[in-house]
Amino acid sequence: MIEPMLATLVKEKLQLEGKWVIEPKYDGERIIAQRNKDKIDLWTRRHVNAAYKFPEIVEALRRNINSDNWILDGELTVEGGFRQLLKRNVEDKFKIGILSWKMPATYNLFDILHLDGEDLTNKTLLERKGILLKAVYFKEGIDIVPFQEAGDSNWKNRFKEYLDEGFEGVVLKKAHSTYEAGKRSDKWLKVKKQDTVDVYVVGATRSTGSIPFGALILKKDGKFLGKVGTGFSDRDREIILHILKKNQAPLDIELPPEVESELLISTRPLLAEIRVQEMINGSPRAPVWVRFRWD
Template identity: 30%
Template sequence: MLATKADHVPSGPEWTHEVKWDGVRALAEVSPGGVGLWSRNLNQITTAWPDLLGFDLPSSDLLVDGEIIVLGERGTPDFRVLAERMHVRSARAAETLARRLPATYMVFDLLRLDGEDLTRLPLVERRARLTDLGLIGWAVPEAYDDGAMLLEATRQQGLEGVVSKRLSSPYRPGDRSPHWRKRAHRFRRSYVVGGWRPQEGTRDRLAALLVGEPTPDGLAYRGRVGSGISGRTSAMLAEAVSNLTRSTSPFDDIDGGVPRVDAVGTTWVDPVLVVDVDTHGLGYTRLRQPSYRGLRADLTPDDLPDQS
């Protein structure tokens, strides 16, 4: 069951609210043969997550829904770090990654228990029975009555957002339901321009910027921003960078530097321009779904705080 996008968090006693985790959705099925993990598209992903297996679970017949997360350096879920593990199919490689990047399974719904299909029950009953299981090794995240409070708390902590669920809702596998609503944050920060890339098939139409942020070690690469750049904006930015071309990257090799896929075809520029960018979440090494918002003629790189 999937949530629909919302522009606000619903209020009222008929709703409960959870943190929107920056992870990968997964079903876990416990049977006498062991534990199996399945993606949202029902592809088996058990091999990739050995650290989520082997716990003393309360039943040999159990089906739950949840989110797999991996914490980044700042102690918050980091999808870029998680992505290193998502597509691993080698058991040996998965064991190595599990030691370096341990995962947590955040279980938020109980669909079957001891042969009983619970999907027709209202969420409030499924949630109560999930809590009563006393899971060990897998986490059951808190649910909150006050959605507005949770939205502000997740914003301050740099988390992805909030999922609101109607307490009376059954679980309908595969459906995108209006009874589950997700409200993701957008964050705006200022970044330094270090390069630009042309539109595919052209040599001079500016289609994306490569941006970074100042750190004590230099300019750390944070990602490529293409959304929000078109038409007049592209022409304006092209003019702004026209006299700033340089032969080498201004980014230091912090956090791995600029990936080859971003570097090839890029025109490097002196890091003197500052732009505002909207993005999902904070605390990530790379911007998530960034969108260009404007050129900051009132700021220089020296005006930006060290955000490392």
């Protein structure tokens, strides 16, 4: 798979110079879709091929692109956001079929990287978007991420409008930038609600009751940040523990003794998002779990 190009998180005080494109930021999972003849793959950032879990998307892509050789970039969503999308994370074929009907996904496209054997990554963003619009019929669960030109005079107004419409924030992209696969680039910038913080999950603590774990252990800037133990449903906890077990690894930070004594499982750092009332001396006040970030 091609590694996706990643956006750099910046503050709302950002000032733009030059020509940019603004897009809404979706609450879903980043997916690189790839077709080679009859085979269609849906790759997550964790290098997991999720095509078998989303048969409705695979068939829509097969029917609505007049080519059998392409690579696309976009965000997979279901109604209700990422927490609802987690419910599609099942292995049973019968359940997959039922969920694809009851909780259909949408693949929201914003980029095209290859088409008919041609590498498009060295073309500008606006050129690639033009090719994308011509190559894809946007129907049956395939949608285009809306975009418009932006500059320092208007992007903040559009940012507020997107928040009012229920989006997480915006992504700002230099209009003439190339696609830098696998790089977190300053040519793509993301601006989010100010009450959320990006952190890394590095493990979980034991539960004192019947729930799968007590709290998630967090780090930021290479140091222990604290724990988050609210914002999960029981089903969320089961799914999260399953993800932690798949990513089990030795701790790479030092924990306070009282937290280390509660340790249930440790993992490689997994990017996540929490909601806080405020940050006090670098520590989150009243943290609430939001989601893992795979973007």
